[in-house]
Amino acid sequence: MRMSELSATTVTPVPTLKFYLRERLLHAGERTSPNQSQYDETHVERVRLVRALLEVGGLSVAQAASVIAALEAELPLSSVFGVAQRAVSIPASIAADEMDAEAAPTVGATLVAELCERRGWRVYPNNPGLALAARVLDTYAELGLEGITTAVLEPGADAAQLVAGADLAAVASAAPDTAAMTRIVAVGTVLGDSLLAGLRRIAQEAESFRRFPLPEGAPAPDPLTAAAIAAHLEDC
Template sequence: MRISELAEQSSVPVATIKYYLRIGLLHDGRLTAPRQAQYDDGHVGRLRLIRALLGPGGLSVAEAGKVLQQLDDPPESAHDLLGIAAHAAAVLPEARTSHPRADALLETWGWSVDPGDHDARSRLELALQGLNDADFEPPEGFLDMYAAVMREVATREVEGVPRSSPAEALRYVMLGTVLVEPLLLALRRLAHQDASGRIFAADRPAQPASEPGPDAERTPEPNAERTRSRRL
C-alpha cells in the first residue's frame, strides 16, 4: 500500500507517519521508486503500537523509542525482561540510592527484589514520603493488603509470560508493563465509584421531586367565562 493508504488504514496522518519514519519509530517501506515506497500490514500494526504507547501508555516519544528498540532487539535471556521493561518504559528522574522506608517494608513483606533497581524502590520511597508530608496515614493493615494484592497480580502476570521465544516474552512483558498500569488505575477509580455507591447508599439524602422546567407542558387553565356559564 502507498503511504496515503497506510494513513487511512492506521488513522495516522501522513505527516505524522513521515515524522515516525524520520526519527526511526517506524521502519522504512519497500522502495519502488526514488521517492516512493510500499507499506504492508506490519506497518499498520507498528503504527497502532506507537499510538498505544504514546496515548494510553502515556510515554514520551523518547520513551516509546526505548520500548520499541527493545522489542526490535530482544535479549538472549528472559530473566531480565521485567527489569528491561520497567526501565525502558519510564525512568524516574529523582531515583535515589537510599530508600530506607521502602527497603524496610520490602524486608517485612519478604520480597526478593533487584538490589540495583533504585528506580522502583525510589518510587515507593517517594510515595511513602508523600503520604507522610500530607500527614495522611493509611488505615492499619492497608499497605500490607496492597502488597498482598499486588503480589498476587504480579504472580499471575509472570506465570503468563510466553516461553516460546525471548521476543514474544519481551513483547508480553513490555506492553503489559506500559499499557496495563493505566488500566489498573482506571479500574481502581471505577471500583471506588461502585464501592461508594454500595457502601454509602443509605447515607444519601432523599432527592426532592424535581420542579417542572420552564418548557414543561402545563395543563391549560380553565377558561373563566366557560366555567361561569356551566355554573349558571
C-alpha cells in the same frame, strides 16, 4: 501498501506516520522509487504498537523509542522488564533518587525495605519501584497522613503480588515463542499501569457508594452498558 494505505488501515494521519519514521519509532518501508516506499503488515502492527505506547500508555516519544529498541534488540526478558518499567512515567526527581547510593535511608525507604524482607521479595536496588514507593510513603508522612500507610501498604502489596503473578502467567502462556513473550513483557508493563489505574478508579467509586451511601434523593448511577462506555469514549 503505500503510505496512504498504511494511513487508512491504521487510522493514522500521514504526517504522523512520517514523524514516526523520523523518530525511528517505525521502521522504513521497502524503497520502490526515490519518492515511494512500500509497507506491509509489520508496519501496521508497529504503528498500532506505537500509538498504544504513546496514547494509552502515556509514554513520551523517547520512552516509547526505548521500549521499541528493547523489543528489536532481543534482550533477555529481565532486561526488557527493566526498560519497560523505567519507561513508565516516573518523575525525574524520583528516578534520580534511585541512583543516589549515598543518601541516608528515609522513613519510606525503610518501610519499603522491611516490606520486601517480610514478603521475601528479592529485587535489585535500582528497581524504579523502590524509589517510587519510598517517595510516596515519605510524602504521606510529610503531609501527616501516616494512617494511609498503615491502611494501604500491606493490602497494596497483596494486590501488587496478585497482579504480578497474572503478568508473569501471561508471559509464560506465550512460551516458547521468545518474540511473543518479549512483546507481552514490554507492552503489558506499560499498558498494565494504565489498566490498573482505570480499574482502581472504577473500584474506588463503586466501593464509595457501598461504604458511604448517597444522600436520600440523590440520583444513583445507572447500570453500565458497553454502549454507554463507548459513547463516553467518543466524547473524550
